[in-house]
Amino acid sequence: LSYPGLxxxxxxxxxxxxxxxxxxxxxxxxxxxxxNLGAEHDGEGNATA
Structure with missing residues (x-):
């Protein structure tokens, strides 16, 4: 469990x-x-990894 970007x-x-x-x-x-550092899963939101 983590809170993205916080x-x-x-x-x-x-x-x-x-x-x-x-x-x-x-x-x-x-x-x-x-x-926690603000990364999203590939294909979600503005993820470019």
Whole structure:
């Protein structure tokens, strides 16, 4: 869970990742960090990646 583009927001600057698989945890954490930094999924909104 993360809030897109709110990494500097005092209330919503958080991501939560919970899983039992180490690789999946790291992959998901990186994915959610991207959302915190304002990135969207490919094909959504103004995403160009």
């Amino acid at each position: 990494v500097c927001d005092k209330l919503y600057k958080v991501s939560v990742v919970e899983t039992r698989d180490y690789f999946f945890t790291m992959s998901t954490a990186a994915h959610e960090l991207g959302h």
